Amino acid sequence: MCGIIAYIGDEDAAPILLEGLRRLEYRGYDSAGIITIDNAGEFELKKDVGRVQDIHNELNLLDLEGHIGIAHTRWATHGGVTQANAHPHVSNNSKIAVIHNGIVENYKDLKSLLVSKGFHFDSQTDTEVIPNLIEYWMDSKGLSFIDSTIKTLQSLEGNFAVVIIDRDSRTIVGAKNGSPLVLGVGDRKKNEFFLASDIPAFLDRTKDVVYLYDGDMVILQSESSSPRATMKGSYKILDFRARTKKPIIRPIQSVSWSLAHAAKGEFDHFMLKEIAEQVETIQKAAAQDRELVQSVTESIRNAKGVFLVASGSSYHACLSASYLFAKLASFHINTVIASEFSQYESFLKPETLVIAVSQSGETIDVLDAVKTAKEKGCHIVSIVNVMGSSLTQISHKTLLLNSGPEISVLSTKTYTAQLALLSLLAYSLAGRYEEGLSKLKFLWNIVYNLTAATTRTKIKELSTTLANHEHIFVLGRGSLYATALEAALKIKEVSYIHAEAFAGGELKHGPIAMIKKGTPIVIFVSKDTEKTILSNAMEVKSRGGYIIGIGPEPIESFDFFIKVPESNSLNPICQIIPIQILAYQLAVILGHDPDKPRNLAKSVTVR
Numbered sequence: 127m128c129g130i131i132a133y134i135g136d137e138d139a140a141p142i143l144l145e146g147l148r149r150l151e152y153r154g155y156d157s158a159g160i161i162t163i164d165n166a167g168e169f170e171l172k173k174d175v176g177r178v179q180d181i182h183n184e185l186n187l188l189d190l191e192g193h194i195g196i197a198h199t200r201w202a203t204h205g206g207v208t209q210a211n212a213h214p215h216v217s218n219n220s221k222i223a224v225i226h227n228g229i230v231e232n233y234k235d236l237k238s239l240l241v242s243k244g245f246h247f248d249s250q251t252d253t254e255v256i257p258n259l260i261e262y263w264m265d266s267k268g269l270s271f272i273d274s275t276i277k278t279l280q281s282l283e284g285n286f287a288v289v290i291i292d293r294d295s296r297t298i299v300g301a302k303n304g305s306p307l308v309l310g311v312g313d314r315k316k317n318e319f320f321l322a323s324d325i326p327a328f329l330d331r332t333k334d335v336v337y338l339y340d341g342d343m344v345i346l347q348s349e350s351s352s353p354r355a356t357m358k359g360s361y362k363i364l365d366f367r368a369r370t371k372k373p374i375i376r377p378i379q380s381v382s383w384s385l386a387h388a389a390k391g392e393f394d395h396f397m398l399k400e401i402a403e404q405v406e407t408i409q410k411a412a413a414q415d416r417e418l419v420q421s422v423t424e425s426i427r428n429a430k431g432v433f434l435v436a437s438g439s440s441y442h443a444c445l446s447a448s449y450l451f452a453k454l455a456s457f458h459i460n461t462v463i464a465s466e467f468s469q470y471e472s473f474l475k476p477e478t479l480v481i482a483v484s485q486s487g488e489t490i491d492v493l494d495a496v497k498t499a500k501e502k503g504c505h506i507v508s509i510v511n512v513m514g515s516s517l518t519q520i521s522h523k524t525l526l527l528n529s530g531p532e533i534s535v536l537s538t539k540t541y542t543a544q545l546a547l548l549s550l551l552a553y554s555l556a557g558r559y560e561e562g563l564s565k566l567k568f569l570w571n572i573v574y575n576l577t578a579a580t581t582r583t584k585i586k587e588l589s590t591t592l593a594n595h596e597h598i599f600v601l602g603r604g605s606l607y608a609t610a611l612e613a614a615l616k617i618k619e620v621s622y623i624h625a626e627a628f629a630g631g632e633l634k635h636g637p638i639a640m641i642k643k644g645t646p647i648v649i650f651v652s653k654d655t656e657k658t659i660l661s662n663a664m665e666v667k668s669r670g671g672y673i674i675g676i677g678p679e680p681i682e683s684f685d686f687f688i689k690v691p692e693s694n695s696l697n698p699i700c701q702i703i704p705i706q707i708l709a710y711q712l713a714v715i716l717g718h719d720p721d722k723p724r725n726l727a728k729s730v731t732v733r
């Protein structure tokens with residue numbers, strides 16, 4: 127939800143910022159902008175609505191001069207998609223500029239204060255109060271830029287990541303409170319540093335990062351007007367909530383993600399690339415440190431009450447896994463949508479274990495749920511893809527998915543990685559860790575065939591048939607009910623065709639009224655649910671429905687069949703893959719961008 131990138135160093139800032147924006151576009155793509163400080167010490171600003179490339183074609187973002195600058199790609203929250211609302215936002219005196227991810231919840235109060243002091247506002251955003259408050263403290267109280275910034279940050283309510291640039295002192299400040307922000311430590315000979323919402327934004331320049339924590343404020347200076355104060359080539363981290371300006375030491379860590387992970391390579395879209403990557407990512411998710419899995423297993427076993435908490439696709443992975451925990455280990459896990467978790471607050475005790483599952487580790491609903499649980503003294507385990515993300519920082523233990531960056535807005539490879547890791551935990555809890563591991567290894571071949579070109583060509587035929595339909599229904603039973611929910615989500619979020627999932631048994635309780643001649647229904651079949659789900663298929667067939675069967679064997683009533691070999695408890699991992707491909711191809715046929723579906727953003731940092 128909004129992408130932030132900042133650069134300071136000896137190279138021209140604009141090409142680095144533009145490339146960073148391109149890499150961050152998956153986080154928001156309503157509008158974008160860059161501001162630099164040119165060699166004469168003036169701000170140069172360009173921003174507009176639209177995709178980064180279109181804005182660049184129109185405005186030539188590369189001719190912004192200077193070695194220091196900040197840039198932003200927006201997913202609108204406060205204020206519509208207009209040029210005026212695009213970031214960066216500049217203070218009334220044109221000396222301070224700000225880019226921002228998150229929401230300033232008390233912006234109305236702050237704005238009224240500033241208006242009463244004579245400030246004017248050019249946008250409808252909450253962000254614009256930030257540069258103006260800094261200007262206000264500097265001018266009215268004679269505070270330095272840093273002190274005014276600290277005072278301003280202390281007055282902001284809500285979750286945010288902000289990057290602020292001061293024209294006169296040529297200083298960049300980044301601060302984080304609940305939204306992601308990471309510091310990249312670049313080539314020291316070039317005195318270069320980066321701040322970004324996500325590591326891929328600067329992965330072509332450095333793999334050395336400092337994960338920032340809530341309350342952290344990083345100061346980067348190119349050269350100060352006062353030579354004594356210069357800290358060119360270094361950085362300082364402070365806690366903006368603290369009374370003193372005592373520096374905080376955070377380690378520089380090297381990330382294992384490579385640039386190839388963040389590039390499309392031979393594929394037309396990241397979504398397709400990431401679907402294909404599942405051959406490896408499922409294996410990587412299963413290749414966990416055994417002791418860590420064992421210790422999480424013990425935490426599950428010893429807890430009095432276990433909750434799996436997540437949103438969207440990650441929630442579907444949890445729901446699917448809850449069937450497996452029940453079946454393999456006779457263990458009941460409460461699976462709760464993160465935004466609903468507060469309703470369960472009264473069940474939370476110090477002995478309760480909360481397992482939070484999130485690709486990004488930044489989903490605000492998940493973070494809120496975990497914070498609630500922590501206040502009640504619960505033990506927190508997280509399952510996350512992005513190392514160093516906010517969720518990892520507030521968890522007692524973290525298992526990493528190791529899927530590499532997922533750039534497409536839709537989760538595909540991280541969904542199956544979550545399933546693989548949760549399945550391993552269920553096997554471990556059942557005392558069958560080795561068996562689980564070897565079963566997961568065996569999936570390699572199945573996933574390879576499912577993602578191969580021949581399967582993709584076959585599914586393309588199906589997408590041509592389905593592209594003109596208004597509704598697609600999806601049925602599954604047991605853990606494949608969760609697969610049905612995930613399949614419907616994948617189809618609707620990228621093709622914009624209405625897709626709805628039902629547990630097979632629910633069909634006759636209402637949804638069957640929707641079936642008429644030609645209505646497409648996807649049915650997930652597995653050995654253990656075969657009898658009942660096929661009788662649901664017959665109910666649909668006799669009302670003229672068009673049945674797409676996904677499972678081990680073709681059945682007469684199927685109009686279209688996609689073979690997915692039986693893998694018993696691991697069926698959900700394999701069976702979703704054809705639907706990921708179908709959703710992708712529907713988007714392409716219908717002329718939608720599969721990597722950036724309308725209205726969606728990769729990580730949801732607003733409530």
Ligand code: F6R
Binds near residue numbers: 439538616
């Ligand atoms: C669907 C999708 C979303 C996310 C959800 C949670 O394709 O990507 O539904 O699954 O926003 O995100 P994370 O897993 O980052 O917490």
